[in-house]
Amino acid sequence: MEAVKTSDNKLFVPSLPTLWPGMLLSNARPGALPPFSSPSARYFYFARNAVWLTMKMLRLDGGEVLMPSYHHGVEVEAVVDAGATPRFYRVGARWDVDLADVAKRIGPKTKALYLIHYAGFPGPVDAMRKLADEHGIPLIEDCALSLLSSDGATPLGTTGDVGIFCLYKTLPVPNGGALVVNGPRQYSLPEPPAPPLASTFSHTVSALLQNLELRGGAVGRGLRGLVRSVGHGTVKAASIQRVATGTQHFDRRHVDLGMSPLTKRIALAQDLEAIVEARRRNYFFLLGRLRDVSPPLFNQLPPGVCPLFYPMVVQDKEALLARLRDRGIDAIDFWKRFHPACDPSEFPEVAQLRRTILEIPCHQDLSPEVMAEVAEAVRDALKAERRPSQRTG
Numbered sequence: 001m002e003a004v005k006t007s008d009n010k011l012f013v014p015s016l017p018t019l020w021p022g023m024l025l026s027n028a029r030p031g032a033l034p035p036f037s038s039p040s041a042r043y044f045y046f047a048r049n050a051v052w053l054t055m056k057m058l059r060l061d062g063g064e065v066l067m068p069s070y071h072h073g074v075e076v077e078a079v080v081d082a083g084a085t086p087r088f089y090r091v092g093a094r095w096d097v098d099l100a101d102v103a104k105r106i107g108p109k110t111k112a113l114y115l116i117h118y119a120g121f122p123g124p125v126d127a128m129r130k131l132a133d134e135h136g137i138p139l140i141e142d143c144a145l146s147l148l149s150s151d152g153a154t155p156l157g158t159t160g161d162v163g164i165f166c167l168y169k170t171l172p173v174p175n176g177g178a179l180v181v182n183g184p185r186q187y188s189l190p191e192p193p194a195p196p197l198a199s200t201f202s203h204t205v206s207a208l209l210q211n212l213e214l215r216g217g218a219v220g221r222g223l224r225g226l227v228r229s230v231g232h233g234t235v236k237a238a239s240i241q242r243v244a245t246g247t248q249h250f251d252r253r254h255v256d257l258g259m260s261p262l263t264k265r266i267a268l269a270q271d272l273e274a275i276v277e278a279r280r281r282n283y284f285f286l287l288g289r290l291r292d293v294s295p296p297l298f299n300q301l302p303p304g305v306c307p308l309f310y311p312m313v314v315q316d317k318e319a320l321l322a323r324l325r326d327r328g329i330d331a332i333d334f335w336k337r338f339h340p341a342c343d344p345s346e347f348p349e350v351a352q353l354r355r356t357i358l359e360i361p362c363h364q365d366l367s368p369e370v371m372a373e374v375a376e377a378v379r380d381a382l383k384a385e386r387r388p389s390q391r392t393g
């Protein structure tokens with residue numbers, strides 16, 4: 001898999017993996033990891049729908065759910081919309097859950113514990129399981145950022161009463177979230193209806209065009225621009241209903257939307273082990289090339305981890321983002337805001353994380369050559385950040 005530079009010497013490094021045309025025709029492989037390996041898996045348009053349904057399924061509406069103070073916000077919105085009340089526990093400066101704080105905050109109204117595995121890095125799921133069992137309450141394992149990741153030999157999402165996954169952040173699929181129920185309890189869940197075809201089509205075309213640009217440099221970029229402008233016109237003219245993925249907020253109107261059959265087809269055709277391997281290779285590469293200029297959040301990549309991105313600590317997110325985007329790297333500002341129900345002054349380490357973490361892409365489409373360019377661009381951007389003349393403009 002090879003990405004090339006455009007004629008103006010710009011890289012094209014999208015934040016998500018792109019869709020290679022051959023993937024539309026490949027045969028299904030046996031899914032060896034959850035949710036694909038789980039007979040209880042239910043699929044939805046987004047992971048947020050699975051969060052909402054979990055609240056209803058476990059009858060948590062009306063009760064309190066103990067959630068991490070380091071959260072996206074949309075999962076908290078889904079919990080609130082379903083009628084439950086979020087309460088928050090402390091997470092430290094290295095994404096470490098404060099188990100003593102969790103234990104201290106469990107009270108008579110606590111109806112469930114909620115654990116998020118951050119960017120593929122496993123949270124303390126066994127200890128959380130133990131706490132949940134001691135109090136006779138369920139554990140929800142949110143793996144929206146941790147598809148294909150394991151804690152050693154234990155796949156994430158298999159220890160909680162429920163595991164929740166997002167497919168489209170890790171795989172080149174147009175939509176998709178999943179809910180896996182672990183343990184003996186059975187729930188009869190409705191099969192949600194497939195999303196509008198036009199929405200799937202529009203996301204699929206956009207992922208194919210990204211692939212074209214990834215491989216085709218300036219020609220691919222030109223073609224992508226052309227198709228996009230025609231596409232926008234067509235979407236408008238036909239008033240096509242496109243349900244955006246990756247948005248910041250929960251929208252009740254989409255809670256019943258299911259996953260498209262095309263997502264399943266593409267997902268099952270993926271070589272999941274090769275994806276984990278490529279992401280780990282790219283992560284190690286960045287770790288090696290960046291650790292002297294930016295102290296890493298994690299010095300290690302524990303066995304089994306499938307990193308969603310490389311979390312980089314920076315002082316001036318806006319400036320770094322602008323510099324990287326200028327070089328063609330689609331870095332992302334990771335989790336800027338607290339949900340309004342969570343008081344930032346209570347969680348200063350999380351407030352600091354929100355001010356300082358950027359996502360640097362390390363996904364499976366990026367070759368070692370491209371990663372070398374990404375590392376160089378990041379080093380340059382950090383150098384510029386440290387030059388006083390640049391800072392004062």
Ligand SMILES: Cc1ncc(COP(=O)(O)O)c(C=O)c1O
Nearest residue numbers: 046047048072075144166177246
């Ligand atoms: C921790 C967490 N849970 C749930 C979600 C919801 O995922 P989706 O966009 O698939 O609804 C997100 C989205 O980023 C998330 O970060």
